[in-house]
Every structure is written in structure tokens, then in C-alpha cells.
Amino acid sequence: MARQVRAEVTRASVLMAAADVFVRLGYANAGLNEIIEQSGVTKGALYFHFSSKEDLARGVIDEGQVRLTAGVTSVSDGPTPALEALVALSYVAIEAASADPIVAAMLRLQHEIGDYQGTDGNVVTAWQQAFERLVGRAVDEGDIRTEEDVAPETLATFLLGSLLGTHVVATATNAFDELPRRMERVWYFILPGLVEPSKLVYFRQFASRRLLR
Amino acid sequence: MARQVRAEVTRASVLMAAADVFVRLGYANAGLNEIIEQSGVTKGALYFHFSSKEDLARGVIDEGQVRLTAGVTSVSDGPTPALEALVALSYVAIEAASADPIVAAMLRLQHEIGDYQGTDGNVVTAWQQAFERLVGRAVDEGDIRTEEDVAPETLATFLLGSLLGTHVVATATNAFDELPRRMERVWYFILPGLVEPSKLVYFRQFASRRLLR
Numbered sequence: 001m002a003r004q005v006r007a008e009v010t011r012a013s014v015l016m017a018a019a020d021v022f023v024r025l026g027y028a029n030a031g032l033n034e035i036i037e038q039s040g041v042t043k044g045a046l047y048f049h050f051s052s053k054e055d056l057a058r059g060v061i062d063e064g065q066v067r068l069t070a071g072v073t074s075v076s077d078g079p080t081p082a083l084e085a086l087v088a089l090s091y092v093a094i095e096a097a098s099a100d101p102i103v104a105a106m107l108r109l110q111h112e113i114g115d116y117q118g119t120d121g122n123v124v125t126a127w128q129q130a131f132e133r134l135v136g137r138a139v140d141e142g143d144i145r146t147e148e149d150v151a152p153e154t155l156a157t158f159l160l161g162s163l164l165g166t167h168v169v170a171t172a173t174n175a176f177d178e179l180p181r182r183m184e185r186v187w188y189f190i191l192p193g194l195v196e197p198s199k200l201v202y203f204r205q206f207a208s209r210r211l212l213r
Numbered sequence: 214m215a216r217q218v219r220a221e222v223t224r225a226s227v228l229m230a231a232a233d234v235f236v237r238l239g240y241a242n243a244g245l246n247e248i249i250e251q252s253g254v255t256k257g258a259l260y261f262h263f264s265s266k267e268d269l270a271r272g273v274i275d276e277g278q279v280r281l282t283a284g285v286t287s288v289s290d291g292p293t294p295a296l297e298a299l300v301a302l303s304y305v306a307i308e309a310a311s312a313d314p315i316v317a318a319m320l321r322l323q324h325e326i327g328d329y330q331g332t333d334g335n336v337v338t339a340w341q342q343a344f345e346r347l348v349g350r351a352v353d354e355g356d357i358r359t360e361e362d363v364a365p366e367t368l369a370t371f372l373l374g375s376l377l378g379t380h381v382v383a384t385a386t387n388a389f390d391e392l393p394r395r396m397e398r399v400w401y402f403i404l405p406g407l408v409e410p411s412k413l414v415y416f417r418q419f420a421s422r423r424l425l426r
Contacts (some may be wrong), residue, residue, distance in 0.1 A: 026327025027241065028267065054241065111324035114239025116385035124385035150398075157382060157395060158375075158402050165378020169370060172329035172337035182370060185363075189371050192405040 011049045013039045015063055018056050019105035027057055027112035061118040064106020065126070068096050076130065082137035083144060083195070087187055087207050090163050094179045107167060124160075131156035143203075144194050155194075161184055183213040188211050224237035224262045226252045228276055231269050232318035240270055240325035270322050274331040277319020278339070281309050289343065295350035296357060296408070300400055300420050303376050307392045320380060337377075356416075357407050368407075375399055397424040 006212055017039030022077050023076065036043050050056040071092045076085045097104040106123075116124045136152040138144040166186055170179045187207035193201045195203055221359055230252030245266055249256050263269040284305045289298045309315040319336075323329050329337045349365040351357040351423045357368070377401055383392045400420035 028325075028327055046326050108327075110385075111381070112241075112327050114241055114321075122386065123384060128382070128386065151253075154398055157404070158379070158398055161378035161380075161382045161395070161399070162371075162375040163378065164381055165374035165376065166371070167374075168324070168377055168381055169337060169341070169374045172323075173341065175333065182367075182374070185367055185371055186374070189368070189403065189406040193402040 007049075011044050013041055014046050014049060014056070015060055015102060019060050019064070019101040022060060022105040022109055023101055027053075027109055032056075040110050040177050054113070055119075057113050058117065060102060060105045061085060061113070061123060062120065064100075064103045064109075065118055065123055067100055068093060068103050068106065071096050072130070076134055081100065081141055081143060082106045082134045083141070083203065084206060086131070086134050086138065086159065087203070087211060090183050090186070091180060091210050091213075093163075093167075093185060098176065108171065111168070124164075127164075128156060128160055131160050135159065143199065145196055159190070180211050184208055220262075223254050223258050225268070226254055227259050227262060227269070228273055228315060232273050232314040235270065235273060235318040235322055236314055240266075240322055241264060245269075249364075250392060266327070268332075270326050271330065271332045273318050274322050274326070274336060275333065277316045277322075278311075278331055278336055280313060280315050281306060281319065284309050285343070289347055294354050295347045296354070296416065297419060299344070299347050299351065299372065300416070301423060302426075303396050303399070304393060304423050306376075307396060311389065321384065324381070337373075340377075341373055344373050348372065352367060356412065358409055372403070375403060393424050397421055 014035065018035045019032075021035050021038060025031075025034075030053065032046070035056070036046055039046070046056075050059055072089050075088045076082075076091055078085075080088065093103075093107075097107055110123050111183045116122050132152050135144060139146050139152060163183070163186065166182050167179070170182065172178055176183075184207050188204055191200055191203050191207070221256050227248065231243075231248045232246050234251060238244075238247075243266065245259070248269070249259055252259070259269075263272055275336050288301045288305055289295075291298075292300065306316075306320075312318055323336050329335050345365055348357060348369045351364060376396070376399065379395050380392070383389055383395065388395075389397050397420050401417055404413055404420070
């Protein structure tokens with residue numbers, strides 16, 4: 001292998017091993033030695049790429065964010081109406097986390113590392129901005145009702161909080177398996193406050209069908 | 214002072230200093246030396262009460278939980294209708310966290326310590342159970358509509374997720390000052406899915422007035 005390719009393979013091995021250890025043990029209890037052992041690289045190779053456990057955790061957050069964003073972008077930037085995209089991406093995050101340890105570790109480390117930053121900027125702020133764009137578009141498309149004093153920003157903050165909080169409660173109580181069903185219920189309870197009564201059945205069914213996919 | 218009283222004062226000083234440092238720096242960056250310095254106790258005195266940073270963090274979580282529960286119990290066990298108690302206690306948690314660093318640290322450390330445990334059991338599970346009782350009572354009182362397949366447990370999980378997530382997003386983006394207003398919006402958006410249309414105006418106003426108190 002060319003040197004650069006080898007370096008990339010090493011970095012990827014370290015990130016994958018780190019994600020697995022972080023998901024299992026959490027940030028506080030994860031040890032660099034265990035990560036080194038599991039990745040099969042040397043201590044020197046790990047330190048070539050990451051200077052500390054914190055640096056490694058931020059690297060996992062960055063990579064998890066890239067992977068999740070890839071799935072999210074394919075849903076939210078296509079021709080799908082924005083409210084359907086919002087519903088769909090709440091499931092995409094769950095599916096990505098259960099299929100990919102790096103996404104799962106990202107979601108966990110965000111909280112544990114304390115400042116919600118990868119190596120570059122705030123992860124939750126990035127989500128907030130993505131939600132604002134989608135809510136703004138759903139309002140323009142006539143699917144989300146605008147009332148007197150409700151800015152898309154306010155609604156985006158509420159939605160992000162409800163979805164993120166559903167992850168947090170499931171994480172805290174070890175109920176990952178129930179997450180898709182709980183997400184469907186979040187939409188069930190929230191939709192009456194977001195859409196015209198005439199559209200409620202459609203969007204509730206949309207959320208239920210997405211669950212069964 | 215009698216020895217026991219002195220020990221309690223020492224323990225309280227350490228907890229308060231620890232809470233302040235944890236809130237400012239987060240679990241990962243908080244140092245025992247800084248906590249010792251700020252508390253004004255000796256290293257030996259600290260280690261008499263707490264064996265490690267982790268032990269200290271769990272002590273802060275325990276104490277924060279006790280203090281928050283005191284405020285919550287006075288709201289939720291009185292004659293107040295349960296849905297009003299649920300609205301009120303979402304503000305009580307914000308007010309307690311802004312008035313008392315130990316409660317603020319508890320809310321932060323819950324996530325950062327990774328397993329959501331104090332020294333004794335899961336903090337989020339305890340909240341979940343309290344929410345279930347209140348939701349069950351609000352259903353009995355006729356304020357929360359029951360639909361076909363919605364168990365109080367499901368609704369409690371949803372509510373807890375939405376309220377906790379609102380804290381998480383505010384913590385992550387440094388927007389504590391906006392929390393009361395955001396909490397009022399959470400109820401504004403959620404209530405249409407919980408109550409009869411004829412009661413919507415009353416409960417939305419209840420949430421708004423509680424904000425202004």
C-alpha cells in the first residue's frame with residue numbers, strides 16, 4: 001500500500017475501535033490501551049493520528065457527523081416535501097446509529113464530552129440550522145401551520161429537543177430497541193400542534209408507515 | 214462544632230465546590246485539585262468523603278436529585294390537577310437549576326457521566342416513573358385524552374423526552390436564558406395532541422402564565 005492509503009486505513013481502524021469502546025464503556029471509562037488493543041495498531045500509530053482520548057472522541061464525533069449527514073442530506077435535499085423529510089430523518093438517525101458504531105458513538109459522546117463539539121464547531125448548532133431550513137420549507141409548502149408569533153427557529157428548536165430527548169431517554173434507560181416505535185409516537189403526539197386537522201391522518205400514517213419500513 | 218456536624222459541613226462544602234467546577238468545566242475537564250482549592254478543605258478531608266472524581270460526581274447527582282425532588286414533590290403531590298403539575302414542574306426544574314449549582318451540575322453530569330446513575334440507581338428511570346404517575350392521574354382527571362392504544366407509560370416517555378431534550382439543546386448551545394420561554398413553547402406545540410380542543414386555550418394560557426410568574 002502507498003503510505004497515504006496505509007495511514008488512512010490505520011486511522012479508520014482506530015476510529016472504529018474507539019467508537020466500539022466508547023459505545024460500550026462511555027467516555028469516562030474508555031481506556032486508550034483497550035482502544036489500541038482492539039484496533040490492532042501500535043501505540044505510536046494511534047498517537048500519530050490522535051494526541052489524546054479527547055482528540056480521539058472529537059474525531060469519532062466528526063466522522064459520525066459526516067456519516068449521519070450523508071444519510072440526512074439524501075433525504076432532506078431531494079424532492080421530498082420538507083415535513084416528510086423531517087419525519088424520515090428522525091428514523092434515519094436511529095437506523096444509522098444501529099447500523100454504524102461510529103454514528104452510535106457520536107450520539108453518545110456529544111453529551112459525554114460536555115461541550116458538544118467535534119474538532120470543528122458545535123454539533124447541535126449544525127443540527128439546529130438544518131432543522132430551521134426544513135421547518136422554513138415545510139411552512140412555505142403549506143404543511144406546517146404558521147400561527148401569529150411562531151418563527152421557524154422556535155419550532156425547529158422544539159422539534160430538535162423532542163427528537164434528541166427521545167434518544168437521550170432511550171440511552172439512559174437502555175431502551176434502544178424501542179426507539180423506532182417511540183419516534184413514531186413522538187410524531188403522533190406532536191403532529192396535532194403542527195398541521196391542519198385535515199392533514200393529520202395523512203402525516204400520522206406517514207410516520208407509522210415509515211416505522212414499518 | 215461536634216465532629217459529626219463538622220463532617221457534614223465539610224461534605225457540603227466539597228459538594229458545592231464540585232458542583233461549581235463541574236458546571237463550569239464539565240466532568241472531563243474538572244480537576245480534583247481545583248475542587249479542593251475552591252472548597253477550602255484539605256485533600257484528606259475530601260478523600261474522607263469521596264474516593265474519586267467519579268464518586269464525587271455521583272454524590273453531586275444524588276444531592277441534586279434530592280433538592281430537585283423536594284421542589285417537584287411540593288408541586289406534584291398537592292391538590293393541583295396532574296396536567297397542571299406536569300406543566301409546573303417543567304418550570305420548577307429550570308428554576309431550581311438556575312438558583313442552585315448542585316441541581317445545575319446534576320442535570321449536566323447525568324449525561325456526562327455516561328450511565329445516568331447517582332450512587333444508587335438510574336436518575337432518568339426515577340423521572341420516568343414520576344411522569345407515569347402524573348400522566349396516569351391526568352388521564353383519570355379527564356385532562357389528558359386517552360386514545361385507542363396510548364398507555365400512560367408511552368405518553369410519559371414522550372413528555373420526558375421532550376422536556377429533557379429541551380434542556381439538552383439549551384445546554385449544548387449555551388442558551389440557558391431562553392429555557393423558560395422554550396419550555397412554554399414546548400407546551401404550546403404539545404398540548405393540541407394531549408387535551409380536548411375545548412381545553413386547549415386554558416392549558417396554553419396556564420403554561421404562558423406560569424412562564425411570567
